Amino acid sequence: xxxxxxxxxxxxxxxxxxxxxxxxxxxxxxxxxxxxxxxxxxxxxxxxxxxxxxxxxxxxxxxxxxxxxxxxxxxxxxxxxxxxxxxxxxxxxxxxxxxxxxxxxxxxxxxxxxxxxxxxxxxxxxxxxxxxxxxxxxxxxxxxxxxxxxxxxxxxxxxxxxxxxxxxxxxxxxxxxxxxxxxxxxxxxxxxxxxxxxxxxxxxxxxxxxxxxxxxxxxxxxxxxxxxxxxxxxxxxxxxxxxxxxxxxxxxxxxxxxxxxxxxxxxxxxxxxxxxxxxxxxxxxxxxxxxxxxxxxxxxxxxxxxxxxxxxxxxxxxxxxxxxxxxxxxxxxxxxxxxxxxxxxxxxxxxxxxxxxxxxxxxxxxxxxxxxxxxxxxxxxxxxxxxxxxxxxxxxx
Numbered sequence: 001x002x003x004x005x006x007x008x009x010x011x012x013x014x015x016x017x018x019x020x021x022x023x024x025x026x027x028x029x030x031x032x033x034x035x036x037x038x039x040x041x042x043x044x045x046x047x048x049x050x051x052x053x054x055x056x057x058x059x060x061x062x063x064x065x066x067x068x069x070x071x072x073x074x075x076x077x078x079x080x081x082x083x084x085x086x087x088x089x090x091x092x093x094x095x096x097x098x099x100x101x102x103x104x105x106x107x108x109x110x111x112x113x114x115x116x117x118x119x120x121x122x123x124x125x126x127x128x129x130x131x132x133x134x135x136x137x138x139x140x141x142x143x144x145x146x147x148x149x150x151x152x153x154x155x156x157x158x159x160x161x162x163x164x165x166x167x168x169x170x171x172x173x174x175x176x177x178x179x180x181x182x183x184x185x186x187x188x189x190x191x192x193x194x195x196x197x198x199x200x201x202x203x204x205x206x207x208x209x210x211x212x213x214x215x216x217x218x219x220x221x222x223x224x225x226x227x228x229x230x231x232x233x234x235x236x237x238x239x240x241x242x243x244x245x246x247x248x249x250x251x252x253x254x255x256x257x258x259x260x261x262x263x264x265x266x267x268x269x270x271x272x273x274x275x276x277x278x279x280x281x282x283x284x285x286x287x288x289x290x291x292x293x294x295x296x297x298x299x300x301x302x303x304x305x306x307x308x309x310x311x312x313x314x315x316x317x318x319x320x321x322x323x324x325x326x327x328x329x330x331x332x333x334x335x336x337x338x339x340x341x342x343x344x345x346x347x348x349x350x351x352x353x354x355x356x357x358x359x360x361x362x363x364x365x366x367x368x369x370x371x372x373x374x375x376x377x378x379x380x381x382x383x384x385x386x387x388x389x390x391x392x393x394x395x396x397x
Contacts, residue, residue, distance in 0.1 A: 009066050011139045016059060022040070040263045045113075057079065084249065173352070173368060175348070180331075182322065206312065207312055209308040221290070230257045233301075270287060273312075290325075
């Protein structure tokens with residue numbers, strides 16, 4: 001249903017991104033740094049059966065039209081749980097339960113299963129961003145209140161857009177990711193020189209262990225990638241998820257990976273580990289996406305337990321590729337226990353929230369500053385314990 005607004009404008013909700021013309025959506029999404037809001041990526045999530053109602057991700061995208069032209073959009077999902085988000089709000093859900101408040105469903109803005117900074121409303125550049133954001137927030141507020149939705153939550157938000165959405169009264173929650181930045185590195189040796197002597201030796205030893213296992217790591221992008229490798233990557237992803245049981249987070253289907261070959265391989269980077277004993281198919285792979293000067297690590301897996309292969313396939317070889325291809329920022333994905341020792345300092349990221357229940361809203365606003373201060377101290381503590389020859393600057397709120 002389309003709702004009339006000021007002259008020439010209307011908003012509409014849709015449960016399928018395929019109902020929105022790809023060219024119009026991508027005219028808003030392609031200029032962004034992130035690849036995860038592009039039509040093909042989001043449509044693959046839906047058509048592959050990965051982000052659908054049965055999985056607890058009901059697409060509920062908001063669009064704004066001016067004289068039948070798409071001028072703004074927000075990828076949104078109605079969630080019946082909090083899995084696949086990597087912003088752990090289970091304590092809020094538990095609190096709501098103890099207060100007798102129904103927490104689910106909630107309205108969520110993010111690229112599904114993708115803990116990478118960059119979410120924002122897609123808005124045509126010639127429009128007033130604050131005005132259109134306000135129009136969209138008003139539509140979201142009415143939708144949530146009418147349908148008794150507990151809250152609206154936008155995760156891993158674009159740093160610049162965060163300022164815009166905060167002006168709409170949303171509350172910010174601080175988190176952290178582990179991000180590699182190219183500090184003028186021209187070679188992999190320049191990257192190594194950033195570390196103290198002990199860690200330089202450790203990284204060289206880890207890469208040497210992969211060589212001693214008679215493995216050759218190859219990077220493939222775009223048309224270089226043969227079709228069977230997408231199915232192979234799914235099996236590695238599936239095995240890695242199964243290995244961790246309940247915490248494995250196997251959200252994506254085989255069809256999702258296979259569809260990428262047809263419509264999204266131009267963004268894909270595979271790191272493939274081939275054995276000298278059989279070079280027909282890799283024994284391990286990592287899966288990254290790249291756009292502009294950004295690289296994003298997503299998934300990995302191997303058919304054998306091979307010492308240090310994970311570190312080389314997920315960190316060292318992608319970093320080497322990044323340096324050789326003008327990448328400035330590499331986000332390797334969720335988690336940090338291994339990453340901080342390999343040149344990925346903690347960096348702040350943010351989610352923004354609005355509860356429609358007055359009690360939850362009051363509690364959030366009363367305690368969020370204390371929560372954020374604790375998180376800021378955690379970021380500082382992590383970055384004071386990095387194996388660099390010189391400590392990196394502290395990244396503040």
